[in-house]
Structure formats: C-alpha cells, structure tokens
Amino acid sequence: MALPLGRDQETGKCVLILAEDCDSALEVHRCMEHHLLGNGGEVHNFVATIREMGPSNYTLETELFPLPALEAYARYNLGGPFPADFAHWCTLDRGGPQGDYREGMLEKIDSVVETLGAYPGSKRAALTVPGVSIPHHAFGPAWKCLREVYFRVEDGRLHATGVMRSQALSIFPKNAFMIGRLMETIAARLGCEVGSYTHFAHFLVSDRS
Secondary structure, eight states, X not given: OEEEEEEOTTTOOXXXXXXXXXXXXXXXXXXXXXXXXXXXXXXXXEEEEESOOOHHHHOOOOSSXXXXXXXXXXXXXXXXXXXXXXXXXXXXXXXXXXXXXXXXXHHHHHHHHHHHHHOTTOSOOEEEOOSOSSOOTTOGGGSXXXXXXXXEEETTEEEEEEEEEEEEGGGHHHHHHHHHHHHHHHHHHHTOEEEEEEEEEEEEESSOO
C-alpha cells in the first residue's frame, strides 16, 4: 500500500510517497505507475520496500527489458565478464551512460564484504557509485542515476537501501534486477540470507524523455 505523506501546497503534488511491504518489483512498479498518473508524470521522494529480495521478487520482465537484457546489464554493471550480447541491449532508452555502474564495482563489493565481515553491525557498509565528486551539470555520464547502496546485517539476513538521483519507471526493472543480484553476491560471500530492499528515488518519472 502506498501512502502519500505530504503535498506541495501550491501545486498539490505529492512530495513524499511511502510504499511499505511490497511483495515484488512488479508491485513496486505498479505503485510507481499509479502515482505518476495521479501527479502529472513526476513524483518527488518515492520510497518502496520489497520484503524478500529473492529472484522471483526482483525479476520483472518488460518489452524494454526481457530477461536476456536484465541478465546482460547485471553482469556488466556488477563487473563480471563482458556479456557477448551487451552491445545489442545497450541503448539510450535502457539507461545509456548514466546507468553504467561497472567502474570499480568489484573493489566496491569487496569493501562492503570486508566491512560487514569484520563488523556485521557496521553503519559504514556503503557502495558509492559516482566516480566524480563534483561533476559538471552538463556532463551527462557523470550524473549516475544510482548514487549509493547501503547494506546492513540483521538476524542473519542482508538488507539494503538504494538511493536514486532519478528513477525512470521504464528502467526500474533493470535497477531492481541488478540490485537483487548485487545483494545475492554480497550475502553469499558473507554466508547469510538475502533480506529486504528499500528503494528511494528523489525524482520518479515515466521514462528518460
């Protein structure tokens, strides 16, 4: 269930939408779509939690993102072997350079694993995506959509929170799938189960146009 917790007094638009206890990426996607339709195509501060971030819950196939595209982007962005079919799927409407998170990813994953392995209660297990601390506003590739992912271990389960500068509804399936795979990778190395994932988007829009 999504709760609009605040509205701009002048525009009437929701300024905070909280969707708690979603079962899957599909449910989050439907919630996003509903609020975009009701708020003129743009929502600020959208938050949703998927209770159990398992494969059946983080996989959402669409016309833009069939399973081979989801798999190719996840392998690429998580620093795996370069997918043979990546060039086929790598298009601007699927994210372009602002959705390229590959640089340094293996080292970033190592850092999270080392942090939580040494101290499971750490509040410093963060994976930061941007490689440029002060990017110029006109240089698009520097403005990555995913900014940070925070991890914590509670009761033997790995939970995560992702912060998006901007989330396009059409690209959400790619983000959910990649973060699901990221959580599985880290959880396996820590020897724990995968738990919940919370997705925060400063801007939520329909597509990259």
